[in-house]
Amino acid sequence: MATAAPSDKFLDEIDETFLSCGVCSERYSNAKVLPCQHSFCEHCLIKLVEKTGQPIHCPLCRRKHDIEVSDLPNNYFINEISEAFKNRDVGSQEPKQCVCEKSHANQRCLDCALDICDACARAHLRMPLTQSHRITSLESYQSLIVKDPSSVHSATYCDKHTDSAVKFYCDSCEVAICLECTVIDHRDHKQRYLKDAAAEYKDELVANAEQLKVKENEVHDSKDTIQRMVDSLETRYRQEKKRLEIHTEKTIEEITRKIRNASKQLMDELKDEYKNREVNLRVQIKELESSENSIKYAREYTNNLMHYGNPVHMMSAKNGVTSLLTEIQTLETKQTPVDDDDIQFIPSDNSSMIQVLGALQCKPTYVIGHVPDMTRVGDNINITVTTKKGNAYTQKQSLRAEIKTPDMKTEDVEVKDNKNTSLSVRYTTKMIGEHELSITAYKTHVFGSPVKINVIPKKGLLRKFGGKGSAVEQLRNPYGVIMTRNRNALVCDTGNNRLQIFTLDGNHLNLIEFTNFAEPFSPRYSAISDDGYIFTTSYKKVVVCDVNGKLIRVFGSKELQYPMGLAISPINGNVYVVDNGSHCVRIYSQLGVYMTSFGSSGTGDSQFNGPWDIAIGNTGNIIVSDLRNNRIQIFDNNCRFLNVFGGRGTKEGELNSPQGVAADTDGCVYVCDYHNNRVQKFDPQGKFIARIDSIEDDVSSHRGIYVTDDKPFGKVVVTEWNRGCVKVLTQ
Known part of the structure; x- marks a missing residue:
């Protein structure tokens, strides 16, 4: 072998x-x-x-x-x-x-x-x-x-340098790289040998594998426990089924005997009642027959006397006949039966017969009604719980509900009886985030428990930060706002000639300035590439830097007259820049190579009058705010016109000088309706959906907008030009 x-x-x-x-x-x-x-x-x-x-x-x-x-x-x-x-x-x-x-x-x-x-x-x-x-x-x-x-x-081998093997690891970007990458794309990043990083990560994997083994064992043990319960349940079912069958047969025999005895007794009573009534009625019939004979005889004798008797006969019988007729006239000839036939057998209620056999004694099976998968903070969650068997009101003491909040604290939840065979579980949400609601009966989770409930903020203004001024953390005439790869807000602090980075809670993180340009660095709008580079429009150019403020390149000065909004396509990676002064959109590679443009001055399709901002959706559709035409135009990935919506006005869906635009992951379009002081949301085809802000939120002169990818509704972040602040709104 x-x-x-x-x-x-x-x-x-x-x-x-x-x-x-x-x-x-x-x-x-x-x-x-x-x-x-x-x-x-x-x-x-x-x-x-x-x-x-x-x-x-x-x-x-x-x-x-x-x-x-x-x-x-x-x-x-x-x-x-x-x-x-x-x-x-x-x-x-x-x-x-x-x-x-x-x-x-x-x-x-x-x-x-x-x-x-x-x-x-x-x-x-x-x-x-x-x-x-x-x-x-x-x-x-x-x-x-x-x-x-x-x-x-x-x-x-490296995807970019195909003849160079991957031997290093960039901790800053968390990506494996080759030797050429270390000196070109990741020169100032934290780097080390790939095998050293892998050895360290292997230790993490060992620990994670041990944790997974524990979880796997727990699942296996739980399955065994539940299977044993299934087996025990089946055994118990068969035992109780056999007991029920034996008891049923014995009960049938006993009930049959009792029923036959009861039947005989009822038969005897029925017969006695019949006989008594029959005797009374027959006696009455005999009496009436006697009266009938007497009347018949008197009638025949009288008729014969009248027809066949002579005067002597009639007058001699007068006294006797008169006495007979007088007696006959007193007879009671119109009589009703002295008894009736009201003899009736009324069967017993057969529906209660099951009680003769006994009754099943089981814990009630609870059914949870509709549970919302999402609600807003401060709202009440009301869940109805009913039972398939038994009365829920009598079982209230067996039901318990609790909720685990996002900070991992557990709170008891009120259980209320509705006096109508149902119970209610009620909880008022206090915290944003995912909650876990557990409902147990007899210390066991009811079917469908636990359930996750996502609590989102109340609609409207969540917070604002910044403030008009030139100090760090203050803003002056801000334009665009975007999210960095770390989900922080990068704001174009236009009036202060700088970029500032904040958390969405308003904590200041960093600022980026450039002082070596011929003209002041005056940022308008920004976009971030997949590599994490920041592309920003400034005076007649696009400036590219990293999140630490290191200048990478500058391009566009030959073509751009007055650049405003820009966006990077997720489909082809090209940079689309709105040239407000030339009434068109110019397209560059990320290396700054000018490729082409589309659009011209006018009011028709694919024409612009002072275009302002641009956004590109996940499908590659290009969304442009056409400022002085008071509309939004949409183009496909090949710059072909698809749709237009808006129009000057104050009604829902109408616009007045739209500036900042953004798109969410579902393709919906958000517009800074500048002179109407509101934020409007449209579906991908341009149909009005809702107004995001309210009058109480006091949104004014907003030029920049971004929508986060939170689910179910992203937060809407806007910059207010006149107040120098950033507002975060919830949908």
Whole structure:
């Protein structure tokens, strides 16, 4: 019997189901990893997108990922292990053929993951692109894959510098980089060797793996406990079912005997009643028959006397006949029955017969009514709880409710009886964030408990910060506002010629100034690239810097007359700049290369009169505020006109000098309706949805706007030009 190769021993330690795709159930083929860290075959994901369309719904956790399959990273770890399994299945003991197909392979290039012969190995090391590759014998490779599997993985090359291997890690950007990246894109960042960072992260993974093992054991124990309860419940059910069947048969026999006795007694009573009534009625009939005979005789005698008697006969019988007729006239001939036939059997109520057998004694099964998944702070949460069996009013003492607040404190919740076989659970929210409501009966969670409830702020003004002035933390004539990658507010402090960064709670973090320009740095609007660089419009130019204020580049001075709003497309990465002075939108690469423009002066479609700000949605649609035309125009990713909405006025959906615009993750459009002193929200097609602020919020002369990606409703952040402040509104 052939002994297993060292690689087989290593592979035997891995459960092969780890390498099965969750869609096709086959071994992975070019595994791609989703942002949720679940991996699937590339061809399976392509078929999934063709069937359901974007966004991609993870088949395992059902999370949505709005990303192209081609943009998903490879799962190198799974792919290499899958390849190792494939090689073993083919037969690791048989000689392997070199890629040149002339000789057997006895060497392996670890960086290319190729098995080659001696001649190919020497040629490999003479080539410029592969002369630094690691080549070892297949025997050594088989030994290394057991002792140190990570040392034989193929090299990973930089996406930007494709001939440079990734060997370093940027802690500032949290990304693996190559040697060229360390001196170009990440020169002033905190860097270290990739293997050192991986060793440190491995310690974290070990700790996390131990925690996951504990959670896995808890789940396993819980399943065992519940399964034992299911088994016990089934046993108890069968026992009680047998008892009920035996008791039912005995009860049927006993009830049958009692019913037969009761029937006999009722029959006897019925018969006696019948006989008594019958005797009375028959006696009455006899008396009437006697009277009938007497009357008949008197009538016949009188008739015969009148027709056949002579005067002597009639007069001699006068006294006797008169006495008879007088007696007959006194007889009671009109009589009613002395008794009636009112004899009736009334059956007992059969619905109560079940009580003869006994009754089931069970804990009531509670049913939770509608629970809102979202509410606002200060609102009341009212939940009705009913029972499938029994009276909820009598079971009030068995029900308990409590809520865990976002600060991990637990509060008891009032349970009230409604006097109508239902209970009410009531709680007044006091804190913003996710709450967990638990309802238990007899110390056990009722079905559907616990439930998560997201408490969002009250609609309207949440807070404001800044203040008119030139000191740090103060603002003068601010224009645009955006969110940094750390979810902080970057404000164009236009009047003070600087950028300022605040938390959304209003805490000041940093300011950015440039004093070496020919004209003062007068920031209008900003946008942030995927690399974290800040693009800001200033006098006749666009200034690019990092979050620490380091100047990267300046561009646009040849084309731009009066730049205002700008945005970076999530589709093609290009920079779109509103040129207010030229009534158009100019397009640049992020390196500052001018590409083209669209729009001209006028009032028609694709024409502008003083365009002001721009936003680009997730789908690439371009949204431009057309200031003096009092409207918003929307274009597709190729700058083709799609739609227009607004129009001068004060009604809902009408605009007066719209300035700042923003789009949320659902494609809805938010507009600073400047002279109407309000913020309006529209759907992606331009239909009015709602006014975000209220009169009490006192929004005035607002020029910049940004919408956060909070769910279910993002916060709306606006700058007030005349007051030098930033206001945060909730929807």
